Amino acid sequence: MFSVSIAREKRNRKVFLVVPPVADVTMPVLAPYLLKAFLVSHGVSCHVWDSSIELFNLLTSPHNLQKKVDSRIDHLDGFRSQLVRSGISLLTEYADRIDSISAGLKLLEFLEGRPVITFDGFGVPDGLSTGNFVSSLEKECEFVKPLITNLIQTRSFQIITSERSPIIGLSICFSTQLVPALALAAFFKEASSDCLVVLGGAYFSSWCYDPIKILCAFDAVDVIVSGPGEYALLSLAVGEKPADLPGVEHSVAGRVYIRWPDDARKIYKKMPDFRDVVWRSYTSGGRVAPYSFRKRCYYGCCKFCSGDQTFADGLITQAEVEQLGLTAQLYDLDAVYIVDAAVTPGVMKHIARALAPKAKWVANARPEVHFLDKRLLSFLADGGCHMLRFGFESGSQRVLDLMRKGTNVKTISDIIRRASHAGIRCHLYIMFGYPGETTEDRDKTIAFLEEHRDAIYSYSISVFQAIPGSGIYLELCERLGVDPSDEAKATSAIYAHIYPTEAQWNEIRKYVRMVPEVLGGSSLGNARCYSGRVFADVLCRGRTQRTRPIVVFESCSIDRQFWHKNFATVYYVCVPGKESGQRNIVAIDLARDTALILSGPAEESRVKDLIRVWGGCCDIQTKDIIEALGYKILMMQESGAETILQHFPTFAEPQCLCLVKSNCTVVAKET
Missing domain, CATH: 3.20.20.70 (Aldolase class I)
Incomplete structure (x- = not known):
């Protein structure tokens, strides 16, 4: 063990703890801030950078999305262009910031034509995964590098790489962070060849079966630590060489895999040091x-x-x-x-x-x-x-x-x-x-x-x-x-x-x-009620809430799988038709305060585009977007899904839906 006096006498390297994507967007990850408190108490200069939340905010900022739209405007039809521009103008107005980021991610997916990044990880195509663990990691690293390059121009990245011989600890709690962490490690090494890159965190202590394979395959990684990282980082910060640390189980050209003794956790119980947290970056409100x-x-x-x-x-x-x-x-x-x-x-x-x-x-x-x-x-x-x-x-x-x-x-x-x-x-x-x-x-x-x-x-x-x-x-x-x-x-x-x-x-x-x-x-499922997200409705209380519409449209063949995937409650309604006797109507009950009236089967594909962009986000769909798209709006004055049919007026135009309770029958409600 190291005494405080020894650490203070020998310290000569700064430590930067980096949280790689994809991590919690609702609140800070705890582990690096506990590590910082430990290192600072032993006289080591240490800072924490949550690159995960910074990347989410970068990718979904209205400015960056607008630049992407401008660069691809020739490839967007009028509907998609109007939809995206309307959405971008509203991104900063949501009461719940996680919905703002969700909307931005959906717009990004809409523009790219595929999932790019989600709260659960990067949209890595299945074809990149192979039976070979290392080969899969290498291919996935190349795939995510274009997204990770967004972080290179940030002030935090520049500060870290301008420091002389920094120790960069990548704190990996979840398996989804491994690939972006390896990509980040390569960028750090490229920008600062004398930096020491250390991988650690709960992933290596609990779930990773092949840390030695990772060490051998990725030469940007200098040290992998399994177990508590406090004294491993302190040892490196005061000048110890990786090969001289206790618990070395494998070494490759001076780069090491360490299994640190579990009883090291007994040494330290101190408050986390949250001084580096940018609180407004997170989405809990x-x-x-x-x-x-x-x-x-x-x-x-x-x-x-x-x-x-x-x-x-x-x-x-x-x-x-x-x-x-x-x-x-x-x-x-x-x-x-x-x-x-x-x-x-x-x-x-x-x-x-x-x-x-x-x-x-x-x-x-x-x-x-x-x-x-x-x-x-x-x-x-x-x-x-x-x-x-x-x-x-x-x-x-x-x-x-x-x-x-x-x-x-x-x-x-x-x-x-x-x-x-x-x-x-x-x-x-x-x-x-x-x-x-x-x-x-x-x-x-x-x-x-x-x-x-x-x-x-x-x-x-x-x-x-x-x-x-x-x-x-x-x-x-x-x-x-x-x-x-x-x-x-x-x-x-x-x-x-x-x-x-x-x-x-x-x-x-x-x-x-x-x-x-x-x-x-x-x-609520865990996706809507996890981590700091559980406090969002309380912390956002009093802010203007955007509404989600009831979507009603006529379709001869209802794509039930699509609608059930995107919405919690679906009402199937039969309306008497002029020729076929009955027409199928789907009424999707969301906020129960607005309704989107569509003019017939031809609208279904356009509505699906709208829903794919906005449907998965709470409080995202708004009358502003609907009006921007030129659809009719009906404000609902009463709550309660059972009463929705009473509030639809009769339209004179034959192409519009005629929904009056006297000639409509609710066939089934599915949740």
């Missing part, structure tokens, strides 16, 4: 920050979770919670997302005291009997608790017992009803496919969700994964006779055992699709 007390779940017994059980780090103390309160005051936070796997009810009481009255907060929780206390729930709600995210997993008690969850279905039912009544939003984590789960168990889960849909604000769905180190992983390895240390071979054998045929896998997928069908009308 305010100053929202992640925070962590513990890596390890205090329960630590669920068989499907490996947790972080390499050492016991004790329960969260009141002093640590007070440190959270100081962080919120120091950075004037509007909300805090506590990322711990689970927080006890007792600690939540301290959090409510520490953050009240200004900051809202969200935490993960185990549905334990303590949450049945209505006074506790009321205290948490008054103390800023915006949402509790419960590890529900299954509506079958038998499956919960197999998982060794230590929870009870009846208790879960009572907790979410009482929490919802207290004003706390409830998010449920749902899992399908746990070994031993039957169709009857899955039916019980669906039945539970349907029964409690009024109390479930949001949800996320996962399919069982055999996480190396977890109890069920080790149990299955022993049952199948495979070596648990050979993770790639072991997981392959486990999934072949769980899903021996395509039918078993399709069965799980069927139930995954059923959840939004059951909850879609009343609850």
